[in-house]
Amino acid sequence: MTNINNKTYFMKIKNLLLLALTVFGQVTLQAQDDIKLIVGTYTNGTSKGIYSFNFNQSTGKATPLDTLELQNPSFLTLASDGTMIYAVSENHDESAAVNAITFDKTTGQMQLQSSFPTKGEDPCYVETNGNLLLTANYSGGSMSVFPLNVDGSLSAMSQQFKGSIGGPNQERQQAPHVHCARFLPDGNGVIATDFSADQLLRFELEDMKSLGNAKVTAQLSKGSGPRHIAFSTDSRFVYVMSELSGAVTAYQYNFGNMKKIQEIQSDEVGAQGGADIHVSPDGRFLYTSNRLKNDGIAIFKINQKTGLLTKVGYQRTGIHPRHFNITPNGRFLLCACRDDNTIQVFRINSANGLLTDTHQNISVDKAVCVQFYPIVMQPDIQGDGVFRVIEVTK
Numbered sequence: 001m002t003n004i005n006n007k008t009y010f011m012k013i014k015n016l017l018l019l020a021l022t023v024f025g026q027v028t029l030q031a032q033d034d035i036k037l038i039v040g041t042y043t044n045g046t047s048k049g050i051y052s053f054n055f056n057q058s059t060g061k062a063t064p065l066d067t068l069e070l071q072n073p074s075f076l077t078l079a080s081d082g083t084m085i086y087a088v089s090e091n092h093d094e095s096a097a098v099n100a101i102t103f104d105k106t107t108g109q110m111q112l113q114s115s116f117p118t119k120g121e122d123p124c125y126v127e128t129n130g131n132l133l134l135t136a137n138y139s140g141g142s143m144s145v146f147p148l149n150v151d152g153s154l155s156a157m158s159q160q161f162k163g164s165i166g167g168p169n170q171e172r173q174q175a176p177h178v179h180c181a182r183f184l185p186d187g188n189g190v191i192a193t194d195f196s197a198d199q200l201l202r203f204e205l206e207d208m209k210s211l212g213n214a215k216v217t218a219q220l221s222k223g224s225g226p227r228h229i230a231f232s233t234d235s236r237f238v239y240v241m242s243e244l245s246g247a248v249t250a251y252q253y254n255f256g257n258m259k260k261i262q263e264i265q266s267d268e269v270g271a272q273g274g275a276d277i278h279v280s281p282d283g284r285f286l287y288t289s290n291r292l293k294n295d296g297i298a299i300f301k302i303n304q305k306t307g308l309l310t311k312v313g314y315q316r317t318g319i320h321p322r323h324f325n326i327t328p329n330g331r332f333l334l335c336a337c338r339d340d341n342t343i344q345v346f347r348i349n350s351a352n353g354l355l356t357d358t359h360q361n362i363s364v365d366k367a368v369c370v371q372f373y374p375i376v377m378q379p380d381i382q383g384d385g386v387f388r389v390i391e392v393t394k
Contacts, residue, residue, distance in 0.1 A: 040370075050076065060331075062360070070112065075123075085102075086099070088123035089115070097115045097116060118135045134192075191203075192214075228276050229241075230277045248265075277289075312353060
């Protein structure tokens with residue numbers, strides 16, 4: 001076989017293993033009502049830092065568990081085994097950092113283990129693949145890379161990559177901004193939103209602990225300001241939520257190659273406040289949040305064959321819905337409304353994707369990030385128990 005065929009073969013084997021793991025994980029989660037909810041905040045009000053809750057994903061009710069004092073943990077993520085939380089400290093100076101926190105997934109107790117500077121101001125996103133950890137540093141205009149030790153603990157920053165400028169918005173795109181960095185689900189590297197250049201950057205994994213130099217993998221419409229990224233559950237499509245244009249851009253994805261197939265509006269009032277984006281666990285719907293005007297969540301139906309989106313609804317929310325998430329069983333969407341100091345709990349209609357407010361709000365000052373453990377599984381959409389690797393052909 002050629003090198004390319006070898007690569008494709010091993011990627012297929014990797015995806016088969018991942019699909020097997022997610023299906024086994026689904027069996028566990030279907031029988032598990034009580035999961036853990038972890039909330040990140042801004043601490044310029046009364047918030048202390050990070051809050052953990054028990055969340056019943058059958059009833060939608062939350063019970064407080066623990067609080068960890070930490071400055072501006074505006075975004076956080078969990079290790080796949082639930083033993084560690086990684087949270088940024090979104091500070092606009094040299095104290096900007098990423099923090100490793102031990103987490104007891106039974107009791108919800110948290111303890112700060114270590115902190116390392118991101119060397120880029122205002123880190124606003126963090127993600128890990130278990131070997132490396134990434135932070136996107138908005139004002140620093142960079143992406144920082146941290147190796148992880150075998151026990152999940154952090155090491156000091158080993159690499160940093162800078163974003164670019166070139167967008168037409170003189171007020172918002174005058175300096176580099178990197179807002180999100182995500183590991184590709186096929187294990188084929190990392191993509192990051194280069195906000196001020198209206199493009200996506202791709203980094204190949206050189207080895208288990210380092211990334212290669214950035215390459216432009218996709219160009220968005222001028223003045224878009226790409227912010228957050230979501231993947232379809234079968235990894236065939238990539239969806240990008242843009243902050244400035246308020247549009248969702250859809251790409252066909254095939255082993256590192258991206259082809260634009262659609263651009264559709266989420267924010268239709270020109271608020272320039274597009275925020276977060278998530279695909280439902282069953283892969284049928286996509287949700288995006290919009291701020292600054294007409295605060296709410298846009299709801300799209302995903303064509304399972306083509307990846308194209310159709311807008312089917314819009315749910316008004318509290319003020320400034322910066323981040324939201326969907327429970328692993330797909331029943332509830334929790335939206336962090338920063339300026340209302342609350343997390344709204346919406347029930348998802350499984351037939352049409354529309355949202356209903358359950359009025360079971362969770363009060364947290366300056367709530368801006370909601371994550372779950374266990375994390376969202378990707379169910380067997382076909383329902384016949386067969387593992388498939390779906391590859392896009394040109």
